[in-house]
Amino acid sequence: MTSAAKQITRQQVEDFLFHEAALLDEWRLSEWLDLFTKTCGYYVPPTDVPEGDHHTSLFLIADDRERLESRVGQLMGRFVHAEHPRSRTRRLISNVRIREPSGDTLRVTSNFIVYRIRLEVTDAYVGRYEHTLVHRDGGLKIRERRAILDLDALRPQGKISILL
Amino acid sequence: MADTMDSRRLSELVIDDRERGLFRVHRSVFTDPDILARERERIFDRCWIYAGHESEVRKPGDFVTRRVAGRPVIITRGRDGKVRVLLNTCTHRGAMVCREPAGNARVHQCFYHGWSFTPEGKLSGIPGRAAYSEAFDQRELGLREPPGGTSVYRDFIFVNFYPANDVPLEDYLWNAKDYLDLVADQSAGRMEIVSGTQSYTVRANYKLLVENSIDGYHAMTTHKRYFDWLVDANAMDRMETEFLRDADESRRFSPRALGNGHSVPGRAVASWGRPMAHWIPYFGKERESHFKEMYRNAVERLGQERAHQVCMCSGNLQIFPNLLINDIMSTNIRTYYPVEPGCVEVSSWCLGPEEEEPEERALRLDNFVSFLGPGGFASPDDIEVVEVCQRGYETVGEVNYSDVSRGMKRSSLSERDELQIRAFWRQWSRLMNAEEPVSIHDRPGL
Ligand code: FES
Ligand SMILES: [Fe+2]
Numbered sequence: 001m002t003s004a005a006k007q008i009t010r011q012q013v014e015d016f017l018f019h020e021a022a023l024l025d026e027w028r029l030s031e032w033l034d035l036f037t038k039t040c041g042y043y044v045p046p047t048d049v050p051e052g053d054h055h056t057s058l059f060l061i062a063d064d065r066e067r068l069e070s071r072v073g074q075l076m077g078r079f080v081h082a083e084h085p086r087s088r089t090r091r092l093i094s095n096v097r098i099r100e101p102s103g104d105t106l107r108v109t110s111n112f113i114v115y116r117i118r119l120e121v122t123d124a125y126v127g128r129y130e131h132t133l134v135h136r137d138g139g140l141k142i143r144e145r146r147a148i149l150d151l152d153a154l155r156p157q158g159k160i161s162i163l164l
Numbered sequence: 165m166a167d168t169m170d171s172r173r174l175s176e177l178v179i180d181d182r183e184r185g186l187f188r189v190h191r192s193v194f195t196d197p198d199i200l201a202r203e204r205e206r207i208f209d210r211c212w213i214y215a216g217h218e219s220e221v222r223k224p225g226d227f228v229t230r231r232v233a234g235r236p237v238i239i240t241r242g243r244d245g246k247v248r249v250l251l252n253t254c255t256h257r258g259a260m261v262c263r264e265p266a267g268n269a270r271v272h273q274c275f276y277h278g279w280s281f282t283p284e285g286k287l288s289g290i291p292g293r294a295a296y297s298e299a300f301d302q303r304e305l306g307l308r309e310p311p312g313g314t315s316v317y318r319d320f321i322f323v324n325f326y327p328a329n330d331v332p333l334e335d336y337l338w339n340a341k342d343y344l345d346l347v348a349d350q351s352a353g354r355m356e357i358v359s360g361t362q363s364y365t366v367r368a369n370y371k372l373l374v375e376n377s378i379d380g381y382h383a384m385t386t387h388k389r390y391f392d393w394l395v396d397a398n399a400m401d402r403m404e405t406e407f408l409r410d411a412d413e414s415r416r417f418s419p420r421a422l423g424n425g426h427s428v429p430g431r432a433v434a435s436w437g438r439p440m441a442h443w444i445p446y447f448g449k450e451r452e453s454h455f456k457e458m459y460r461n462a463v464e465r466l467g468q469e470r471a472h473q474v475c476m477c478s479g480n481l482q483i484f485p486n487l488l489i490n491d492i493m494s495t496n497i498r499t500y501y502p503v504e505p506g507c508v509e510v511s512s513w514c515l516g517p518e519e520e521e522p523e524e525r526a527l528r529l530d531n532f533v534s535f536l537g538p539g540g541f542a543s544p545d546d547i548e549v550v551e552v553c554q555r556g557y558e559t560v561g562e563v564n565y566s567d568v569s570r571g572m573k574r575s576s577l578s579e580r581d582e583l584q585i586r587a588f589w590r591q592w593s594r595l596m597n598a599e600e601p602v603s604i605h606d607r608p609g610l
Contacts, residue, residue, distance in 0.1 A: 049359050056529075152477070158364050158365050158538060
């Protein structure tokens with residue numbers, strides 16, 4: 001019998017990633033949070049150690065489920081000054097590839113450009129996503145999401161106050 | 165450029181009226197390119213500037229490259245075991261000799277014409293050496309070092325670009341040494357830079373970041389969301405944040421000027437935890453006993469009083485002009501260098517004891533990223549605030565001065581007062597104002 005993950009097509013995965021991107025661009029962040037499993041991780045490694053481990057390297061972002069919930073709650077609240085007024089963001093996601101499907105889990109890589117536009121400044125974040133998706137109840141959920149930047153440094157972007 | 169600045173104007177940039185208790189800074193210091201040119205000459209090219217940490221180049225041949233005070237440098241450890249900071253420009257025609265961010269090399273070869281240099285900076289190979297005249301002296305053509313010297317204090321490497329520099333690093337650091345000691349003493353052996361650099365740009369004048377980093381006044385307004393999170397995550401006691409909000413400032417940290425423009429907003433027990441033996445419930449009950457044991461070891465090594473200072477207390481340390489050490493819920497080393505009046509490059513690292521166990525190292529990193537850096541729950545708002553100050557200064561023609569008077573004429577100061585920021589500006593003004601460049605020595609405890 002083939003595993004559940006092996007039956008997932010690239011089109012299904014793309015639909016999922018495009019939906020995820022739309023939720024983020026539309027600031028529907030609690031719906032976005034619902035895409036994650038109960039234990040999950042959201043990581044942005046440092047630009048000089050893109051393949052690092054957050055237990056041993058200083059990351060830009062290393063959120064577990066609790067931290068991520070708090071991040072989303074803060075972003076939806078009034079006190080994230082860096083996102084008040086909110087940025088407009090636009091994400092372009094491409095080159096989606098399914099890697100290592102096994103059991104109910106599949107690892108998916110894709111390329112991204114995320115534009116952040118705010119107070120007349122436009123910044124572009126370029127990199128690749130690594131999603132670990134699980135097939136649950138007929139749908140996909142995110143167990144781990146890594147946004148790996150190709151930038152040498154956050155110059156000139158400066159901060160990652162949006163969800164990458 | 166610098167000599168076109170008239171001295172009357174210069175002397176009015178920082179108004180320090182101790183009599184009346186008023187301190188004002190003219191906002192053109194954040195926007196004027198002539199001021200920046202003078203700062204490069206009078207400040208960055210005269211003071212000792214932090215370059216790196218010995219732990220970044222452990223073995224002979226190890227190197228890292230970066231910009232320090234605007235210059236590309238190679239920090240290397242020679243085969244003689246000595247750390248050097250070499251200017252990363254070929255003495256032949258100028259190409260950057262090393263373009264890797266870090267590594268280990270027995271020679272650094274310039275790819276333009278193939279000259280090669282040892283990790284000690286000596287020029288060791290010249291293709292077609294025989295074609296040069298007798299006057300051509302290969303020994304003079306090693307990679308250059310900062311003319312004012314390279315000096316190390318407790319593994320912190322500093323350089324000086326002033327050829328006539330006569331101030332030893334330890335004299336320059338003055339009372340800031342005691343606070344560097346508190347950081348270095350976290351380890352029974354040595355401290356080390358943890359892998360991973362947060363490098364970012366802020367669209368603001370570097371001095372706004374200096375002010376912001378030692379400004380205790382903004383914590384509960386700018387960082388409300390961070391403190392709310394600490395409470396929610398059970399990482400800080402609600403009473404404590406109520407207290408932080410409170411008008412009673414008597415129990416607060418007390419700021420100190422440390423001489424030469426260095427300062428601390430104060431050092432005291434804070435209610436966040438420190439992976440350096442300061443346990444809080446957020447770290448998990450199962451770790452409590454190990455923290456107690458770490459603390460006992462620290463007491464044995466350092467004595468009761470010093471162990472308390474090193475392990476339990478938190479504080480920021482500003483070393484003039486552009487090094488900031490946050491020794492708080494984690495230990496952060498951060499440097500600033502202005503690219504333009506309204507643009508600064510920041511590099512930020514995490515420091516930890518090299519003997520630290522994996523669980524505590526992970527906690528240290530977790531604590532760090534929760535608060536600090538481009539994706540933390542605090543730094544993005546600091547970046548935002550200095551950027552909108554910079555935008556506000558487009559009105560510098562109409563609104564000339566900023567106020568830095570808080571706490572003047574008050575007998576007992578808290579970190580919400582601005583003495584630590586005034587200490588920076590007093591030294592800044594002193595170096596910028598002098599007819600002739602003056603000695604970087606200041607009166608200690610100014
Ligand atoms: S410039 Fe380096 S060898 Fe010529
Ligand atoms: Fe701050």
